[in-house]
Structures are given as C-alpha cells and as structure tokens.
Amino acid sequence: MANVDLIIGATSLICFIMLGFPTYIQTQERKCNKKLPKPTNLKLSTSKQGHINLTWDFNVTEKLQNPVKYYVEYRNTTASGWSRIGTFSNIFNRNIALHKGLSFRVQAVSKTCAGDISEEKHYVPEGMNGTAAENVTCVACNTSSMNCTWTVGINAPDDTQYRLSLMQAEKVEECHHYQKDSLGREIACRFHDLKIHLLNEIYILMEGRSNKSKIQFFDEWFTASEVLNPPSNITVHLDARKLTVEWKQPRTSYAIRSHCFKYEISIKDKVYSPMSHLESFTLPIETFKAGEKYILKMRAKGDSCGNSENWGEWSVSKEFGIPGEGSFDRLLTIGGTLVALSVAVLLLICVCKRYNVKQKMWPPIPQPKNNLKDFQQQFITDTEMQYQDGCAHHRAEENETVAMMDFENEPLQKGDENGLAAISGKAPSMA
Structure with a gap:
C-alpha cells in the first residue's frame, strides 16, 4: 500500500512539472508586464575613512501594489563576483575597505517583478598602483599591546615612509614605535597601552608618502587576532599519592568567564589537556620516576567564546622533583621529631618560669664593697664631727x-x- 502511494505522488509531481510549471511562469510574466524602472543618479561619497555613503533616485509614475526592495551589489577591482545586500531605503551606508577600489550597482525588486540593474558607480583610490603596503597582519598580545607587520609595495620608491593608525568609534591610536628595513622604510610597528577593545571591529589605515610618486593608502576592517597570555599563578603540589597543578585564567583586556579557555600542560615530553572549566589538574605520583627532575609549563587558547582560538604563549617553566623511595617517610619522621622537640622546649620554658628555676640555680651574686667610697664617707663624717x-x-x-x-x-x-x-x-x- 505504501509503495502505491509513493508511485501516485511521484506521478503527480511529474505532471505538475510538465504541465503546471510553465503555466505558473506565464502567469508571473503577465503580472510583470510593466517592469520596474532601474535606479538612476547614483552618488557615492566617503564622509570618513573606511566608510561609504551611496544614494540613488527611483522614479515611479504610478502607485505600486507591492513595496519595492533594493539590492545593492558591490565588489572591489580584484574580485570576480558581486556581494549583494538588500535594503528598503535608497540610502546605503557601510563600513568597507576602500584601498582596492570599489564598484557599485543597484536593482529594484518587488514581490512579483525585478527591474533592470542600474549603471555602475566606481570608487578609485589615488596614487600609483603597487605602492601601498601589502600583507598587513596585526596580532594583539599582553592585553594592551599589538604588533603589526607588512611588506613594502612592489612599486614603492626607496624613500617611501608609511604611517599606521588604528580607529574604533571615536578613538584613534597612532603608532610611534616602528621597525625599518635596510632602506629605512617602515615594515613593522608595535602599539603600547591600547585603549581600544580587541573584540570589537577595528579599522586600520596605513598612509604613505614619497618625494618621487604619490603613495596609495592601505585600509582594512578587522577583529584582532589575540595571542593569549599564559595562565597565571601556576603552582605545583606534591604528596605521597599525587601531583596537583593549579592555576588562574590568563589575563585579558576584557572580562571573560573561566570556561572560555582550553589549556595544555607540558611535562617533559608529554602534553596533557585538562577540562576547560577546571583550573586544576591531578596526576598520580606513579606517573613519574622517583628521584628525577621535571619541567612543567602551560599555555591557553579560547574556547568558542569569541576570544582567540589560537594557542597563546607558553608560561615560564617550573621545575619540580619526585623524591626517591622512602623520602616521604623520612620527611614525615624528621617533621615529627622537630614538632616533638619544639613542644618539649616550650614545656621546659613554662616549668622554669613557674618555679623560678633560674633564680634557684643561679642566685644573684652580692656586689663587692667599695672601700674607697666608704673611707671617703667616713672621712667626711669625722671631719664634720670635729668641726662641730x-x-x-x-x-x-x-x-x-x-x-x-x-x-x-x-x-x-x-x-x-x-x-x-x-x-x-x-x-x-x-x-
């Protein structure tokens, strides 16, 4: 019975495709016998760096039954395909990189019809091609600093000087610490004490100047790739049964929960991966050889919370040793002996104070008589008596x-x- 229903359903679908679908297409064509006019008078402006403002006119002589939606298509000069964004307004604003040049076009579409695509509008950056910086990369580290590197444009003159700045909302950070190549051209820069938020979008602008030609600028919108700091407050505890490693989450420039990190613990030639929500890790003492020294270090990366999912820097190495056989027993014996001695000494001190043992064992020694002083006193007394x-x-x-x-x-x-x-x-x- 199920097979019969399946055959009937397939037959109905085939009949619709062969007979009904062409009729549906003809109906849509009859509804769209009056095409929508194409947008005209496209105007493109860049009111600020990394931002475009596109407007156009759409002239309709009669009231449309359905609302019109516009599709803005754009691409840079090196792209083969178009990117497409819809809007119900004839004003289009967007943060976008401009250094490669841009082309725009607009199409009006209703629920039943699509109009012709408008003429293209172009943005062409000034300067000689091939002079802008290339292969620009920026990596954030230590919560408030960032390293940026690039290569000099292939057609950039020998006296080219680049200047780099970062922008976010109303904040502008200019770089002051550059690294140069053998010709004195800037190829890297380090930012210190950044005030921008690394998880938000950042606009980077690199402008150049030369006495020989006009240098094209480089710009890009990006979210910083952060190299996380290593975990902090790493401690290693040993007892007779286990080794315990404890730590705190890496320091970041933004608030983030502890479960947003993954960790790796390297001990000698082995790497362990603790659970991401934990800040401690335990290994049985049998894992290690008695009497040997080991080196431990840690690193962290983000775990699907928007922070960097690249492994960060390794921590400073910590050395620890596993005592030989019987060492723990000896340590316990020595510790117990020291405690017993301390208690005995305290008791002895209390008894001595209670019974004044010190005065009994070492009574005070009488002071020797001062004959000279007595003679002088007697002489003075006799003189006074004779005088009287x-x-x-x-x-x-x-x-x-x-x-x-x-x-x-x-x-x-x-x-x-x-x-x-x-x-x-x-x-x-x-x-």
Whole structure:
C-alpha cells in the first residue's frame, strides 16, 4: 500500500512539472508586464575613512501594489563576483575597505517583478598602483599591546615612509614605535597601552608618502587576532599519592568567564589537556620516576567564546622533583621529631618560669664593697664631727669670758668675794 502511494505522488509531481510549471511562469510574466524602472543618479561619497555613503533616485509614475526592495551589489577591482545586500531605503551606508577600489550597482525588486540593474558607480583610490603596503597582519598580545607587520609595495620608491593608525568609534591610536628595513622604510610597528577593545571591529589605515610618486593608502576592517597570555599563578603540589597543578585564567583586556579557555600542560615530553572549566589538574605520583627532575609549563587558547582560538604563549617553566623511595617517610619522621622537640622546649620554658628555676640555680651574686667610697664617707663624717666639736668648744670659751667680764663689772657680795678669791687662787682677806 505504501509503495502505491509513493508511485501516485511521484506521478503527480511529474505532471505538475510538465504541465503546471510553465503555466505558473506565464502567469508571473503577465503580472510583470510593466517592469520596474532601474535606479538612476547614483552618488557615492566617503564622509570618513573606511566608510561609504551611496544614494540613488527611483522614479515611479504610478502607485505600486507591492513595496519595492533594493539590492545593492558591490565588489572591489580584484574580485570576480558581486556581494549583494538588500535594503528598503535608497540610502546605503557601510563600513568597507576602500584601498582596492570599489564598484557599485543597484536593482529594484518587488514581490512579483525585478527591474533592470542600474549603471555602475566606481570608487578609485589615488596614487600609483603597487605602492601601498601589502600583507598587513596585526596580532594583539599582553592585553594592551599589538604588533603589526607588512611588506613594502612592489612599486614603492626607496624613500617611501608609511604611517599606521588604528580607529574604533571615536578613538584613534597612532603608532610611534616602528621597525625599518635596510632602506629605512617602515615594515613593522608595535602599539603600547591600547585603549581600544580587541573584540570589537577595528579599522586600520596605513598612509604613505614619497618625494618621487604619490603613495596609495592601505585600509582594512578587522577583529584582532589575540595571542593569549599564559595562565597565571601556576603552582605545583606534591604528596605521597599525587601531583596537583593549579592555576588562574590568563589575563585579558576584557572580562571573560573561566570556561572560555582550553589549556595544555607540558611535562617533559608529554602534553596533557585538562577540562576547560577546571583550573586544576591531578596526576598520580606513579606517573613519574622517583628521584628525577621535571619541567612543567602551560599555555591557553579560547574556547568558542569569541576570544582567540589560537594557542597563546607558553608560561615560564617550573621545575619540580619526585623524591626517591622512602623520602616521604623520612620527611614525615624528621617533621615529627622537630614538632616533638619544639613542644618539649616550650614545656621546659613554662616549668622554669613557674618555679623560678633560674633564680634557684643561679642566685644573684652580692656586689663587692667599695672601700674607697666608704673611707671617703667616713672621712667626711669625722671631719664634720670635729668641726662641730670645735665650734662647741669655742662657744663655751666665749661664754666663759663673757661671764668673767660680768663678774668684774658687778659689785661683789661677801660670798662672792670668797668665791672669786678661790677662783684667782688668793686667800680671802680677813675682815
């Protein structure tokens, strides 16, 4: 039954192709008995570098039943085929390289009819052919720098001087660090501290000058090919069972998630590829020979996130060694011994402080007596005492003298005369 249905369907299709399709074509031709006029008065201007503005006129004397769409076709002078872009406006703007020259033409098309193609409009760059720089390539690196290289045009004079600049939106970066060939003509340039975004489209313009002829310019719209930095903070950890490598994603000039990178780890003669979303990698310790030294390095590339899918630079080499048999046991023994000794020393210090062992074992030594100082002090004391005794004796004599003087001046009583005679050694007189 299925085979019968298949045969009937095939027969119906053949009948439509033989009988119905020509009728459909004739119907479309009858609907398009009045062709659309072709666009006229094409005008081409370049208001800024790397940008064209194309306009045209489309004269229709009667109202069209269906809207008209225009197809703009363009190609440079070296291309064999035409590129085609549709628009509903009679104004066409586009960022496009101009250095090879361009040709444009326009065709009006409705839902049922297609008009004739317009006359071609050409853009021809100034300067002598073959003098523009050729084979221009630019590679971004280190997140904010870019290297550009090129070859001198085949017809460029010996005194040709090239000047390179990059443009993005309103930002313009001019190159100041050139490399020259043996004739002094610039063949390479390095940009430092770029402020443009490497993932967005960049316009490169290289102009030339010479005293012998007019030099054609070179221009191109491109997205920079970036050479990624190596992964950062690479560390290697070893234990008795495994080797673990850890890292951080490469530094870039734009924010990007960690799963957007692929990595390669080179250890001696082998290359390993960790999972892209991980930032660590583990290998069993049995993978390596005990007692040998190994060199490890890493690199990265983009993984379908719009960043560069070319392998970046290798990291700085890291050397590590696998200890010989029994080395881990010895390390553990030594480590345990050191820990035990440290604990014992701390306990001993605490006990000594608690029971003042230091003062008991090493009591303070008395200081020797300073005889000279004592003699001086005794001498000063004795001198002061003698001085005080002398002063007291002198005061006593003065008092005695004063008393004698008072006795002489006062009239003597009878008893006093006897006393005075006793003092002077004379016998008292008899009355």
